[in-house]
Amino acid sequence: MTMADLARIAGVSKITISRALGDGDLVNAQTRDRIRALATKHGYTLNVSARNLRLRRSHTVAVVVEMTPSASRPLSGPYPLEILGGISHELTSVGYSVLLTTRQSAVTPALQAADGVILLGQGAHDDAVHLLDRWRLPMVVWGARRAGDRHVVVGSDNREGGALAADRFVAIGRRRAVFLGDLDHMEIAERYAGFRDALARHGLETEVVRRDAFTMAAGAEATQMLLARGKGARVDAIFACNDLLAMGAIRALLEHGARVPDDISVIGYDDTPLGASFIPPLSSIHQSWHDGGVLLARKLLQLIDGKRARSETLPTSLVVRST
Amino acid sequence: MTMADLARIAGVSKITISRALGDGDLVNAQTRDRIRALATKHGYTLNVSARNLRLRRSHTVAVVVEMTPSASRPLSGPYPLEILGGISHELTSVGYSVLLTTRQSAVTPALQAADGVILLGQGAHDDAVHLLDRWRLPMVVWGARRAGDRHVVVGSDNREGGALAADRFVAIGRRRAVFLGDLDHMEIAERYAGFRDALARHGLETEVVRRDAFTMAAGAEATQMLLARGKGARVDAIFACNDLLAMGAIRALLEHGARVPDDISVIGYDDTPLGASFIPPLSSIHQSWHDGGVLLARKLLQLIDGKRARSETLPTSLVVRST
DNA sequence: CGATATCTTGATATCGGTAACAATCGCGCC
DNA sequence: GGCGCGATTGTTACCGATATCAAGATATCG
Numbered sequence: 001m002t003m004a005d006l007a008r009i010a011g012v013s014k015i016t017i018s019r020a021l022g023d024g025d026l027v028n029a030q031t032r033d034r035i036r037a038l039a040t041k042h043g044y045t046l047n048v049s050a051r052n053l054r055l056r057r058s059h060t061v062a063v064v065v066e067m068t069p070s071a072s073r074p075l076s077g078p079y080p081l082e083i084l085g086g087i088s089h090e091l092t093s094v095g096y097s098v099l100l101t102t103r104q105s106a107v108t109p110a111l112q113a114a115d116g117v118i119l120l121g122q123g124a125h126d127d128a129v130h131l132l133d134r135w136r137l138p139m140v141v142w143g144a145r146r147a148g149d150r151h152v153v154v155g156s157d158n159r160e161g162g163a164l165a166a167d168r169f170v171a172i173g174r175r176r177a178v179f180l181g182d183l184d185h186m187e188i189a190e191r192y193a194g195f196r197d198a199l200a201r202h203g204l205e206t207e208v209v210r211r212d213a214f215t216m217a218a219g220a221e222a223t224q225m226l227l228a229r230g231k232g233a234r235v236d237a238i239f240a241c242n243d244l245l246a247m248g249a250i251r252a253l254l255e256h257g258a259r260v261p262d263d264i265s266v267i268g269y270d271d272t273p274l275g276a277s278f279i280p281p282l283s284s285i286h287q288s289w290h291d292g293g294v295l296l297a298r299k300l301l302q303l304i305d306g307k308r309a310r311s312e313t314l315p316t317s318l319v320v321r322s323t
Numbered sequence: 324m325t326m327a328d329l330a331r332i333a334g335v336s337k338i339t340i341s342r343a344l345g346d347g348d349l350v351n352a353q354t355r356d357r358i359r360a361l362a363t364k365h366g367y368t369l370n371v372s373a374r375n376l377r378l379r380r381s382h383t384v385a386v387v388v389e390m391t392p393s394a395s396r397p398l399s400g401p402y403p404l405e406i407l408g409g410i411s412h413e414l415t416s417v418g419y420s421v422l423l424t425t426r427q428s429a430v431t432p433a434l435q436a437a438d439g440v441i442l443l444g445q446g447a448h449d450d451a452v453h454l455l456d457r458w459r460l461p462m463v464v465w466g467a468r469r470a471g472d473r474h475v476v477v478g479s480d481n482r483e484g485g486a487l488a489a490d491r492f493v494a495i496g497r498r499r500a501v502f503l504g505d506l507d508h509m510e511i512a513e514r515y516a517g518f519r520d521a522l523a524r525h526g527l528e529t530e531v532v533r534r535d536a537f538t539m540a541a542g543a544e545a546t547q548m549l550l551a552r553g554k555g556a557r558v559d560a561i562f563a564c565n566d567l568l569a570m571g572a573i574r575a576l577l578e579h580g581a582r583v584p585d586d587i588s589v590i591g592y593d594d595t596p597l598g599a600s601f602i603p604p605l606s607s608i609h610q611s612w613h614d615g616g617v618l619l620a621r622k623l624l625q626l627i628d629g630k631r632a633r634s635e636t637l638p639t640s641l642v643v644r645s646t
Numbered sequence: 647c648g649a650t651a652t653c654t655t656g657a658t659a660t661c662g663g664t665a666a667c668a669a670t671c672g673c674g675c676c
Numbered sequence: 677g678g679c680g681c682g683a684t685t686g687t688t689a690c691c692g693a694t695a696t697c698a699a700g701a702t703a704t705c706g
Contacts, residue, residue: 002662013686018664028684046432049381050662052372053691059433060420065404081388081404088423097383097433100411100421109369110382110420215600244597251602274567274597277538279574325692336656341694351654373692376661 001044010038021046060097061300062114063087066121083142086293087118094301116300118142138303140296144186145311152303153311154296156287158187161316162194164285165239165267168318170202174237174265178207180222180249181241182214188241191269191285195239207235211245219248227256236264243268243275243284250282250323266323281321288314324367333361344369383420384623385437386410389444406465409616410441417624439623441465461626463619467509468634475626476634477619479610481510484639485517487608488562488590491641493525497560497588501530503545503572504564505537511564514592514608518562530558534568542571550579559587566591566598566607573605573646589646604644611637 007014012031019027020035027035038044052058063084088098099114103121116138145153169177177199183189196206209226211218219240226235240246246268253260260266260280268275268284275282292314302309326337333340335354342350343358350358361367375381386407411421422437426444439461468476492500500522506512519529532549534541542563549558563569569591576583583589583603591598591607598605615637625632 004662014662015664015687016685019685022664026684031684045435047376047662048433048436049372049375050691051664053370053376053693054662054664056691058372063423065408081407084404084423085388085425088425089428092424092428092431092434095431095433097420098423100386100407100423101415102408102411105412105415108415108418110371110418111415112368113371213600216597217600217602220602244600274539277536277540277567279540279543326694327692337692338657338694339655342655345694349654354654370692373661374694376663377692377694379661 001042002047003044006035006039006042006044009042010035058110058113058115059095060099060110060114061087061091061116061118061297062099062101062111063118063120064101064103066103080289082289083120083293083296086290086295087297088293090294090297091301096301116140116304118296118300138300140300140303140309142292142296144190145313146186149311152299152309154292154299155187155313156292156316157313158190158316159194159197160313161269161285161287162191162196162239163198164316164318165269166195166198168267168283168320169237169239169265170199170204172261172265175204176207176235177204177237177239178209178226178235179239179241180209180211180219180245182210182212183208184212191241214242214244216244216248216251219245220252221248223249223252224256227252227258238264238266240266240268243270243272243282246282246284246323247275247278250278250280261323267318268323271319276321280323283321283323284319286317286319324365325370326367329358329362329365329367332365333358381433381436381438382418383422383433383437384410384414384439384441384620385422385424385434386441386443387424387426389426403612405612406443406616406619409613409618410620411616413617413620414624419624439463439627441619441623461623463623463626463632465615465619467513468636469509472634475622475632477615477622478510478636479615479639480636481513481639482517482520483636484592484608484610485514485519485562486521487639487641488592489518489521491590491606491643492560492562492588493522493527495584495588498527499530499558500527500560500562501532501549501558502562502564503532503534503542503568505533505535506531507535508564514564537565537567539567539571539574542568543575544571546572546575547579550575550581561587561589563589563591566593566595566605569605569607569646570598570601573601573603584646590641591646594642599644603646606644606646607642609640609642 003014003017007017010017012035016027016031017035020032021039024032048059065084091098099110101111112135114137117135119139119141140152140154143153143155144158145155166177179192179195181188181192183192192208199206209222211222222245223238238246238249240249246266250260250266253264253266258264266283268282271284271286275284295312295314299309299312326340330337330340335358339350339354340358343355344362347355371382388407414421422433424434435458437460440458442462442464463475463477466476466478467481468478489500502515502518504511504515506515515531522529532545534545545568546561561569561572563572569589573583573589576587576589581587589606591605594607594609598607618635618637622632622635
């Protein structure tokens with residue numbers, strides 16, 4: 001069933017069908033409705049390849065993802081499936097296809113034909129510069145913004161996330177807070193910066209305990225180290241850059257006999273369902289992955305349409321549970 | 324840069340270019356190499372839309388995924404990103420595109436034009452029957468096989484996984500084993516069946532403690548219940564249908580003063596990086612998600628090529644760590 | 647040497663849409 | 677009445693690839 005067939009049935013020409021199903025403004029309202037009704041009735045579907053060929057557009061967006069989980073990043077993938085859900089939802093709703101690619105996979109014609117690229121994953125920024133030069137395609141990257149970036153970046157507001165944790169600690173009267181995490185990661189460095197600055201505004205200092213891995217074990221071990229120190233260095237709040245580290249910390253605290261949150265308050269990051277189901281339920285900074293995906297998609301569509309798009313950060317929020 | 328352009332440069336006709344880059348057999352080896360060299364030199368890439376139009380194939384596979392994590396399934400998505408990696412890798416390497424779709428998203432022309440469908444997620448089986456009737460497309464489903472299934476199913480060998488856990492328990496002399504999990508899920512029921520049967524072969528009985536959620540909290544709570552029972556019902560081995568439940572169980576055991584694995588041995592399922600980084604490192608049944616994805620893709624490609632494909636199960640293995 | 651088989655290349659039509667331009671119709675206005 | 681205008685529909689020519697059939701060149705064989 002092609003347009004020609006439908007045209008014959010409706011007693012009009014192909015182009016009228018095309019216009020009736022598409023633009024809609026160039027065709028009489030009655031004929032348009034009649035044709036649309038006929039199309040649904042006969043189960044007609046547009047041939048995407050033909051349209052793409054004629055329009056010289058692939059209506060495809062390549063999403064390049066890092067997919068290998070590792071012991072130091074124990075959640076299933078650096079970025080949750082949810083963000084892909086947001087991207088996919090937004091793009092398919094406007095007739096675009098999501099071409100999922102791993103960073104390792106070969107550059108296929110289909111990939112090269114993409115109308116735009118979305119990059120997810122820790123190496124994204126470096127890849128971005130690389131790809132941008134080679135392909136000159138519209139491109140949007142997920143992550144933290146950097147100074148010289150020429151590409152559009154979407155990410156959640158890590159500074160704000162850090163500040164939210166700090167404000168909470170101040171609000172419940174904590175005086176000695178520790179930040180737990182690896183400052184080499186841009187996003188985490190931002191979380192720390194927001195945390196430190198917000199505390200500084202209240203005249204409080206921050207201490208950093210660096211750990212490279214994002215595991216419970218690392219969190220527990222770091223916390224044991226803190227607990228083993230003398231009384232002079234006692235802390236009453238821990239902000240972990242990640243829920244797993246936070247959970248590890250809590251575990252170590254409880255094992256050591258410290259009360260959470262009475263003696264030491266702990267806040268995690270990411271608001272994972274895992275943290276929510278932890279005992280005790282973990283307080284955490286929430287960022288909406290789904291919205292992030294949607295925003296990435298929208299920005300890219302703007303670029304594809306030849307409009308400008310600005311880098312943007314998504315708001316975060318603090319979810320207070322029992323820690 | 325189209326085929327026509329390249330043809331002009333090479334001094335041959337379009338069709339020769341097409342044959343040189345494709346089949347390769349119908350064209351002189353020298354001209355073929357010359358043309359291929361020219362193609363790379365001028366950075367020519369095939370127009371996928373044009374080819375698809377002519378061949379009446381979309382070279383696209385729709386992957387339908389369940390993407391919403393929830394409190395009762397706290398890992399980021401019911402199926403890890405890794406399986407998508409396997410699918411994507413395999414398909415893109417043979418020139419197919421992966422069209423990622425959520426179960427909720429609308430049926431777009433691009434989706435309908437797919438050459439095949441891969442279904443992932445818990446509702447997959449029911450959707451399968453539905454879609455198969457409506458679309459008559461080649462389709463492959465991830466999960467456990469069921470009796471009346473008319474579609475091809477790929478999944479890991481849950482029976483074997485259960486049996487491996489049982490064999491291990493027998494090998495280290497355990498006598499009273501408990502299975503922890505929700506038997507309403509097909510895959511988990513299989514794990515239990517394998518576990519129970521393997522123990523039965525050694526004259527041992529099994530006890531089931533059902534819990535619906537896949538969380539640490541549920542695992543801990545179930546285990547506390549077990550510990551609270553009288554001495555007559557003492558258990559010395561727990562097989563959890565999931566790493567999180569296993570971790571919850573271990574936590575409860577340690578809190579109660581039981582030694583793991585000396586008093587009670589625990590084995591989880593999925594071999595998540597999370598479990599590997601747990602303290603103590605969790606023994607678990609491993610299944611290769613990546614290989615699963617690859618196999619799904621291969622089966623589907625067979626179907627698309629008009630060949631037959633059989634349902635298949637992937638082997639599992641036991642990773643012995645410290646529990 | 648002629649005929650046939652094989653290898654290699656080309657001309658043409660076609661896949662199913664959409665843009666550009668042309669044509670038709672009805673209407674208002676001078 | 678004739679002209680111009682907007683609204684609506686149609687004609688034609690493509691987009692860039694590949695299948696089909698045909699044709700020229702070369703090899704093989706009796």
